[in-house]
Amino acid sequence: MFKVLVSDPISDLGIQQLVDAEDIIVDKKPGLSEDELVAIIGEYDALLVRSQTRVTARIMEAGKLLKVVGRAGVGVDNIDLDAATQRGIIVINAPDGNTITTCEHTFAMMMAVARHIPQAYMKTVNGVWDRKSFLGVELRNKVLGVLGMGRIGSEVAKRAKAFGMDILGYDPFMTEERAEKLGIKLASVEEIVRNADFMTVHTPLTPETHHMIGKDQFAVMKPGMRIVNCARGGIIDEIALVEAIDKGIVAGAAFDVFEVEPPAKDHPFLKHPKIIVTPHLGASTVEAQENVAIDVSEQVLHILRDEPFSNAVNMPPIPAGLQSKLQPYFILGEKLGSFISQMTDGAVQEIVVGYSGDLAEVDTQPLTRYVVKGILSHHLGTEQVNVVNSMHLAKERDVNIVVQKSHIAKDFTNLVTVSLRTKKEERTVAGTLLTGYGPRIVQIDNFPVDVTPEGNLILISHNDKPGIIGRVGTLLGTNDVNIATMQVGRQLEGGSAIMVLRVDKGTPKEVLEQLTNLTELNTAKEIKI
Ligand SMILES: NC(=O)C1=CN([C@@H]2O[C@H](COP(=O)(O)OP(=O)(O)OC[C@H]3O[C@@H](n4cnc5c(N)ncnc54)[C@H](O)[C@@H]3O)[C@@H](O)[C@H]2O)C=CC1
Numbered sequence: 001m002f003k004v005l006v007s008d009p010i011s012d013l014g015i016q017q018l019v020d021a022e023d024i025i026v027d028k029k030p031g032l033s034e035d036e037l038v039a040i041i042g043e044y045d046a047l048l049v050r051s052q053t054r055v056t057a058r059i060m061e062a063g064k065l066l067k068v069v070g071r072a073g074v075g076v077d078n079i080d081l082d083a084a085t086q087r088g089i090i091v092i093n094a095p096d097g098n099t100i101t102t103c104e105h106t107f108a109m110m111m112a113v114a115r116h117i118p119q120a121y122m123k124t125v126n127g128v129w130d131r132k133s134f135l136g137v138e139l140r141n142k143v144l145g146v147l148g149m150g151r152i153g154s155e156v157a158k159r160a161k162a163f164g165m166d167i168l169g170y171d172p173f174m175t176e177e178r179a180e181k182l183g184i185k186l187a188s189v190e191e192i193v194r195n196a197d198f199m200t201v202h203t204p205l206t207p208e209t210h211h212m213i214g215k216d217q218f219a220v221m222k223p224g225m226r227i228v229n230c231a232r233g234g235i236i237d238e239i240a241l242v243e244a245i246d247k248g249i250v251a252g253a254a255f256d257v258f259e260v261e262p263p264a265k266d267h268p269f270l271k272h273p274k275i276i277v278t279p280h281l282g283a284s285t286v287e288a289q290e291n292v293a294i295d296v297s298e299q300v301l302h303i304l305r306d307e308p309f310s311n312a313v314n315m316p317p318i319p320a321g322l323q324s325k326l327q328p329y330f331i332l333g334e335k336l337g338s339f340i341s342q343m344t345d346g347a348v349q350e351i352v353v354g355y356s357g358d359l360a361e362v363d364t365q366p367l368t369r370y371v372v373k374g375i376l377s378h379h380l381g382t383e384q385v386n387v388v389n390s391m392h393l394a395k396e397r398d399v400n401i402v403v404q405k406s407h408i409a410k411d412f413t414n415l416v417t418v419s420l421r422t423k424k425e426e427r428t429v430a431g432t433l434l435t436g437y438g439p440r441i442v443q444i445d446n447f448p449v450d451v452t453p454e455g456n457l458i459l460i461s462h463n464d465k466p467g468i469i470g471r472v473g474t475l476l477g478t479n480d481v482n483i484a485t486m487q488v489g490r491q492l493e494g495g496s497a498i499m500v501l502r503v504d505k506g507t508p509k510e511v512l513e514q515l516t517n518l519t520e521l522n523t524a525k526e527i528k529i
C-alpha cells in the first residue's frame with residue numbers, strides 16, 4: 001500500500017484515480033506548516049503540491065519513504081530540486097494542463113490594464129460615476145513584447161495576433177523557423193524594451209531571469225509601456241517598476257505574482273493607482289485544475305508502481321520513442337551493474353560503459369543511469385540509490401564515468417559492456433538481450449559465457465584442470481547447496497577459467513571459504529541478483 005499526501009488544494013476530480021486505486025491511500029491535508037509537514041511526511045510515499053507548499057530539504061530529509069513530489073502545475077521553484085535529486089526523490093510537474101488558462105488570464109490582465117477595469121469598478125460600486133479618469137488604449141496596432149516564448153508565451157502570441165498586435169518575441173531557444181510559423185519577430189530584450197507598447201513575461205524564475213527587467217531596462221524603455229507579469233514574481237524588479245511608473249515611463253502594470261507571496265500588507269503595488277493585481281490566479285480555472293491534477297496523479301501512480309513515467313523535472317526527459325526502445329535494456333543494464341560490482345574488489349574509481357550495435361545509434365544516457373544505479377546500489381544500498389540520483393552520487397564520490405560506442409557488436413545485434421576500475425583491479429562483463437529469453441551475460445572478463453543474471457550465483461575463477469568441477473559439486477552437495485545450472489568458460493585448454501553456478505539458496509560464507517581452499521580454485525564469490 002502506498003500513501004499519498006496532498007498538501008495544497010488540488011482538484012478532487014483530478015485526483016480521483018488515486019483515490020480509486022486499490023494500492024493507494026490518499027490523505028488531504030492542505031495548509032500545513034513546514035514543521036507540521038516534517039512531523040508527518042515520514043509515512044508517505046508521495047507528496048502532491050501546488051505553489052503554496054514549500055517543499056524544503058528538511059521535509060525531504062524527513063520523508064524517508066518519499067519517492068515522488070508531484071507538482072500540479074508548471075513552476076517548481078517552491079521545491080528544493082537539488083535536495084530531491086540528492087535523495088533520489090523524483091520531482092514531476094504537469095506542464096501542459098494550465099497553459100491556455102494562464103494565457104487567458106494574461107489577456108484578462110492586459111485588457112484590464114489597458115482599460116483600467118479594476119479601478120473603474122471600484123469607483124462605480126462606491127457610487128462615483130467617473131467617465132473621465134479612465135481613458136484607455138486599444139491593443140490593435142500596438143507592439144507586444146513577449147519574454148519567454150514557451151508554451152504560454154506562444155499561446156499569448158497567437159491570440160495577440162487576433163487582436164491585431166505586432167509581436168516581438170525573445171527566447172534563447174526560439175528558432176527563426178518557429179518564429180516565422182507563429183508570425184512573430186525575434187528580438188533582443190533591449191529591442192523589446194525600446195519598442196514595445198505592451199510587454200508580458202512568460203519565463204521561469206531563474207538566476208538569469210531574476211530582475212531581467214530592472215533599472216537599466218526601465219532607463220531605455222519606450223514611454224507609456226504597459227507591463228504584465230503572470231509568470232513569476234522577481235522576473236521584473238518590483239521596486240524599479242514602481243519608480244518607473246512614478247517617473248511616467250510605465251503607464252500601468254498588471255501583476256498576478258509577487259517576489260514574496262502573499263505580499264506584505266504595505267507592498268507598494270497594493271495601493272498604487274496604476275498597478276492592478278490578482279493573487280496568483282493564473283492557473284485557477286476549473287479546467288486547468290482538473291487537467292493538472294489528472295496529469296500529475298497519473299504519473300505519480302506510474303512512479304509508485306515502478307512503471308515508465310514522464311514529466312520528471314530533476315531528470316533529463318526521455319522522448320517516448322527512445323523510452324520504448326531502451327525500456328527492455330534498463331533491467332539488463334542494472335543487472336550488469338549489480339553483477340560487476342559484486343565480482344570486483346576495491347573502491348570504484350571508474351565505470352566504462354560500452355554500447356555496441358543498434359544501441360550505438362541512440363541516446364543511451366538513460367540506460368547509463370541504470371548501469372550506474374546497479375553498481376552503486378551494491379555499495380550504498382538499494383534504498384539510497386535510484387535512477388534520479390545515481391549519476392549525482394557517482395559524481396559526488398569522484399567516480400569517473402566513460403561511455404564508449406561502437407557500431408560493431410561482434411556476434412550480437414546489441415551488446416552492453418561494463419568495465420569497473422577500482423584501486424585493486426579492473427573487471428568486465430558484457431550482456432545482451434536475447435529476444436524471447438531476456439537479459440544474458442555473454443562475457444565475464446575475457447571468458448565467453450551464457451549466464452542468466454538472476455537469483456543466487458557463485459562466480460568461481462579456477463585453473464582448467466580435470467576434476468575441478470567434480471570437487472566443487474561435491475563440496476557444495478556436502479554442504480546442502482543445490483546447483484541448478486552451471487556454466488564454464490575458458491580461453492585455452494588448461495589455462496585460467498571461470499565457472500558460474502546458479503544455486504537454489506544463498507551460500508554460507510564458510511562454504512565459500514572452503515571452495516577457495518580447493519586445489520586449482522582461485523576465488524569464489526557469491527553474487528545475488
Ligand atoms: N501565474 C500562474 O498561476 C502561472 C504561472 N506559470 C509560470 O509561467 C511561466 C511559463 O510557463 P510555461 O510557458 O508553461 O513554461 P515553458 O517552459 O513552456 O516556457 C518558458 C520559456 O522561457 C524560456 N526562457 C528561459 N530562460 C529564459 C531567458 N533567460 N530569457 C527568455 N526566455 C527564457 C524558455 O526557453 C521557455 O521557452 C513559468 O514560470 C510558470 O511557472 C505557469 C502557469 C500558471
Ligand SMILES: O=C(O)C(=O)COP(=O)(O)O
Nearest residue numbers: 050051052073074075283
Ligand atoms: O503552474 C504554475 O507554475 C503556477 O504558478 C500555478 O500555481 P498554482 O498551482 O495555482 O499554485
